[in-house]
Amino acid sequence: MKRSIAKIYLIGAVVSLAFTSGCVKNLLDQKATVELPYAQFWKTEADATMALMGAYADTRYVFDRDYMMEGHGEYTRVRGMAAPTNLVTGDAYQGNSGIYDPTNYADKWDKMYRYLYGGVNRCNYVIDNVNVMIAAANETSKPSLERIAGEAKLLRGLCYFKLISMWGDVPYISKTVNDNSEVAKIPRTPIGQVKDSILADLNYAFEKLPNKSTEIGRMAKPAALALRGKVQLYWASWNNFGWPELAGFVPNAATATAAYTAAADDFRKVINDYGLVLFRNGEPGEIDALGKAEKLPNYFYLFMPVANGDGENLLYFTHGGTGTGQGEELMRNLGTRTVESSQLWVHPRYEIADRYQLTTTGDFAPPLKPMPPTGAGRTTLNSAVNPQSYADRDYRMKASLIWDMEMSIGLTSLKSTGFFPFVYKSNSAPIVIDGVNYVTSFPDGVNSGYIFRKFVRNYPGLGRSEGNYAWPVIRLADVYLMYAEATNFATGPQADAIALVNKVRYRGKLPPLAASKTADKATFFSAIEQERIIELIGEGQRGFDIRRWRAIERIWGAPAGPGVWRLDTHGGQITRYYQNTPERTYQQNYIFRIPPGERDRNPNLTQNTPWL
Template structure:
């Protein structure tokens, strides 16, 4: 939505005061009514409703990028580094209730005020009928878009805080003090409300965007149904489905906010939503991305890498279901890519300071499509041994270069997602070598602007990114994929396994993702190469593999953070130490020693949900705090 910046003044006019409560109509009715006098003014207010969307590609706003265990940075973070410290405070277990980090409830500490967003959505829905020159078809579409946004903002808050108040209607300025002091509602009730909004909106939304020059980024039917599938899979997951850890969380009137009994029906409902969303994507011709290799002369292995990298970074490619256009583009690419060209080693535009952790590196499969500890053809115990790359690895590694066995014979997603000492980085303007030991081109040069682990998230960088002389750059911006088809396929596999177990229904879309990733289908891989071929024949075993498949396919896209929480696996994974290589060493034997960077702390059940700020608790005594805070 390129016009977001234009409407910032209007946003300020309609978002006045009243921050003490969630959804009070501000006492500036004349200003609001003026916003609906004609189509142009109403469209500005529509853009205001969009403007609250959290910027998923922005490391300052999205806790899922630097607030978990997937990407790490050096510490302490200073202003010179152009990195935020708030997400890393969450990753380090330092969240608190006085001034919570990334507070989307109140809109503090880099969090957008999503309850204010809900208030503005309600204003739009209440006032849009006043617009006299708005075509009825377009009015219905805009109403559907804002109705979806209203659902999404509720979901975003619920994913962070659990039970939340439902903001169905705005409370008038004349409301009494008790009317303003709203209660949190049970998560199942909030979920049903959210889904009812999406179900009302979806039929009025277009299957595809016809006017791509001006309307890309508007909500479509596939977006609405794909997000519905994500919501229902989330709410069927252990954190929300019969979580006894929250059995004691009740309102002051005794209303239980979490159901204590697990419901299989939630998984059935989620599976149906996934099927409905996939059908909508088929109608819209959304499909897994394949790189057009006719554009360049590359071999099959490199084309496979471009299939994977460009499913993220190719603007508006056919796999993107919802591309987020506000605040995307070059920022995260600068943070992800090191100074590749030695001719411009002093250029500070790129820093490569978003550093994948060694844990994530080890999570990727072998070339057989198996976890590294399950592949009987791969030397798991010798993974840290020094080894020299040979001609067999020529498309991925520098021949004759000494690295570790961990970097060899891995799946294509490993090389498409990561760069590291001894790797190759293909770009439109050439293939660059990455050499990151002390004194080499991509090593640490100063107190900031380097990878603390020795790894770089290659997949986040568009292949047309070019560093030129001085500070000049040529960067291909792309809309951040809030959800893409591979994500939806894996949500389907997860729900299908929970409903039907290890059957063909669970394997169908999972194998489509694996096929595009260049690895064998699941049954083939496990039957031919696994140490324990029977592992995937049970629901529990297949569940574990589907979880790992999501980690590998969606690495660095901001999903692991939320997935670990909804699966209730964060208390295990985020209490493991964070490791990287000893990056300040010159010799391979010294460089390739695991170095402890931080011992993470995750307290369960407290850290699964955000705290509500003390301020909000004082303003509204009817609110109850999340457990442990």
């Protein structure tokens, strides 16, 4: 028998509570006795906190692998059937062929839809029960309980924000679902109403959360403000650029300006009111010579556990590490076989390399020339296979990418096996570099000539799926760039916004933007987009930026056009995207398909227009 979406909501609630507390399970199938465990459980602040941790665990699952969604952009390839699984349930929310391509992906996220609603219901479960406790609480215990409710509302708002970002209008459910009949006929709620409900949740969260959390993994006021600002920024984008694929949505220029202004106000408070600074004060740090990797820039360490709890990471999800069943799989998905037999599901595309600017000029280098490594390939000026072509680049390049002859640490059985050079199309082969014998790394699956260094651990002790890095959903650098975007669209380039973009650039050892890059809205927007591409590469942001800016045509060309080839460093044509692609496919890529199975079970759940 098919399960309705309501039942899936409840599974999310039940699984996470059982996982975190060990005292409640199989609630979905119980009858009269179901109330007794609940009544026994919801007695103390510790009970409420434990249930909140279950909500964090549930919602983490649909955010901490957003690097997979980076494949919807033009600079990251996610290959094959890379399908991370829920470490609690063992079920995958992804796994369809083509789900991470730059096109033809928006009908393949049915499981994400369901698990986001699982997170919503888990949050509703916490909110409903904590509200009962608050009503009976004394003035001493009430603030702590309100904080718990505020965190649950923040997480609920985060789930709904992702839902509207992908599907537009979605059913809004604000209370715990106990029976399928409660939601079997609920229609989609207009996106504006859902947005207002999200903002209401975040208003409450901002009011009740502390200025700073003393516990790693629990959110504070800056997280609520940053998310509230991001919701307003997306609302402004949809009203500014339009969303014609969402039936009934009418963009409004005045609404866009007001939302940009509101977003900027929230971002400004995050930036100014809480003493927050970029990781390691935004300093570039040290960088090793080309072909060496003993000294890596600070940007690399921002994505290692040493940054857990750092003030730059505003909204994030923690992982348990070894033996917890809650480890992150960044190394498994981005590392090579040389790194604990990792599988390299995710790697940079060739085209990203030209986006890294020069520290000497602050502008783009001459385009790299894809060439085979034979003949003059290794020595030709600007050749993509000449290691010297990468000299004097933005420090974030060495921290993020590995190209030919760059070194990385090998790891086997939780021990270091020393440095391995990467050479495209060379797998575990002997090589001599500067008179030293090495064996090349084993990066099976790469087809661009580059692999990621970002996110891949360079120290031993943890298995490929046992990472304990706290995955950031919103970082302070992102807030800087979103503030610049919001103020630019509202009133044009502003001095404080330009200064913040320059702070982000500085950690790459880049000089400030030239005056020509901030002369007007269009040029400054291009500079902001450039920084978002480099600063946030691999973090799952690019696809959402492309859609909210309606930039698919700008990147890939108009419908029915020749498309765009993706290349490799040797000059090979790897894949051509958007060749002869009809306009309808473009429309479908701007908005996701409401899962047909949910529509089968709910006669009032309408479909998005491009999918009819």
